[in-house]
Amino acid sequence: MSLWSLLSTPIWGPGSVLLILVLLLRLGVKIWHKIHLWDLQGCSAELTGKTAVVTGANGGIGKAVSQELACRGARVILACRSREHGQRALNEIQAASRSNRLLLGEVDLSSMASVRSFVRWLLRESPEIHLLVNNAAVCGFPTTLTPEGLDLTFATNYIGPFLLTNLLQGALQRAGSARVVNVSSFRQAHGYIDEDHLIGAGRPLTFNQNYDCSKLLLASFTRSLAQRLQGTGVTVNSVEPGVVYTGIMKHFSWSYRFLFWLLSFFFKDSKQGAIPVLYLCLAKELDGISGKYFSSSCVITLPPKAARDPHVAQSLWNTTARLTNLDKVA
Numbered sequence: 001m002s003l004w005s006l007l008s009t010p011i012w013g014p015g016s017v018l019l020i021l022v023l024l025l026r027l028g029v030k031i032w033h034k035i036h037l038w039d040l041q042g043c044s045a046e047l048t049g050k051t052a053v054v055t056g057a058n059g060g061i062g063k064a065v066s067q068e069l070a071c072r073g074a075r076v077i078l079a080c081r082s083r084e085h086g087q088r089a090l091n092e093i094q095a096a097s098r099s100n101r102l103l104l105g106e107v108d109l110s111s112m113a114s115v116r117s118f119v120r121w122l123l124r125e126s127p128e129i130h131l132l133v134n135n136a137a138v139c140g141f142p143t144t145l146t147p148e149g150l151d152l153t154f155a156t157n158y159i160g161p162f163l164l165t166n167l168l169q170g171a172l173q174r175a176g177s178a179r180v181v182n183v184s185s186f187r188q189a190h191g192y193i194d195e196d197h198l199i200g201a202g203r204p205l206t207f208n209q210n211y212d213c214s215k216l217l218l219a220s221f222t223r224s225l226a227q228r229l230q231g232t233g234v235t236v237n238s239v240e241p242g243v244v245y246t247g248i249m250k251h252f253s254w255s256y257r258f259l260f261w262l263l264s265f266f267f268k269d270s271k272q273g274a275i276p277v278l279y280l281c282l283a284k285e286l287d288g289i290s291g292k293y294f295s296s297s298c299v300i301t302l303p304p305k306a307a308r309d310p311h312v313a314q315s316l317w318n319t320t321a322r323l324t325n326l327d328k329v330a
């Protein structure tokens with residue numbers, strides 16, 4: 001069959017119209033993202049002499065954030081759970097940024113023992129930290145207990161960052177001026193706060209609601225910590241990156257992953273998803289701004305009501321401090 005007769009078959013009529021429509025839609029989405037994303041290239045922030053720690057830096061948003069920070073001269077500590085994956089990411093970031101100021105640290109955020117051992121190593125390597133990006137997270141796990149008796153999703157997405165940040169408070173304050181950036185999710189609006197979830201108990205959670213709830217706890221933590229750090233030179237904010245095509249769905253069933261892949265055509269890529277996070281890391285106008293939640297368009301937005309309740313926040317802080325033995329030295 002000649003090419004001409006193939007193109008003349010009836011399927012090409014509606015088929016090509018559909019293809020053109022999809023391409024136009026894709027172009028529209030790209031333009032929309034471009035208009036709504038912060039102008040990273042226009043930001044002149046330079047980070048020579050600064051140390052940044054990024055968790056979950058071996059892939060997705062964390063890797064893109066780490067690369068940009070390295071390009072701007074920061075010494076970047078890639079805090080990864082797998083040495084092998086972390087080393088691969090480090091090599092790639094090194095090649096892309098031409099930075100020789102990258103360091104790999106091993107940490108499993110779902111394990112309090114691992115967080116403590118990572119902090120001991122980190123403080124020896126770097127007594128001052130100017131930027132901490134709590135980026136690592138998991139989703140798609142049913143209630144699963146870790147060997148330390150915590151729920152895996154809450155341990156990774158909330159308890160790990162809580163412990164890590166608190167143990168690094170001294171290093172952040174020694175830096176004189178430092179930022180903590182918590183990577184949150186719009187899914188926090190679908191969560192609620194039940195402290196028993198931290199240990200795999202409490203009100204039953206529907207499909208993937210543990211992810212939503214864990215992000216809500218992170219929003220409450222962001223506000224509490226910001227209050228506690230007032231006047232120290234350390235600011236704490238959280239940000240929602242938008243819907244980004246990364247490995248975040250890797251623990252879901254193949255059908256969800258397939259759907260995510262199909263729709264990925266309209267999602268942001270990792271570099272675009274990193275931009276709101278980088279805004280919180282770099283933007284000069286955020287000096288002194290703390291305790292806020294930023295949308296993926298980099299606009300200050302109110303977090304859900306439960307995350308703004310001071311009594312809930314106090315109780316949650318006390319419970320998490322007890323669970324993590326926070327008063328125990330690193």
Ligand SMILES: NC(=O)c1ccc[n+]([C@@H]2O[C@H](COP(=O)([O-])OP(=O)(O)OC[C@H]3O[C@@H](n4cnc5c(N)ncnc54)[C@H](OP(=O)(O)O)[C@@H]3O)[C@@H](O)[C@H]2O)c1
Pocket residue numbers: 055056057058059060061062079080081082085107108109110111134135136137138156183184185186240241242243244245246247248249
């Ligand atoms: N993608 C989105 O649409 C979206 C939307 C809203 C919010 N977010 C948030 O954006 C952040 C980055 O996610 P992403 O989309 O870039 O997903 P990702 O590609 O899956 O990256 C997640 C990172 O977290 C690491 N991680 C998971 N469990 C860990 C543990 N126990 N200890 C240490 N590291 C661990 C992963 O390491 P391994 O490779 O070893 O698993 C990976 O490097 C997350 O906080 C996520 O909730 C993403």
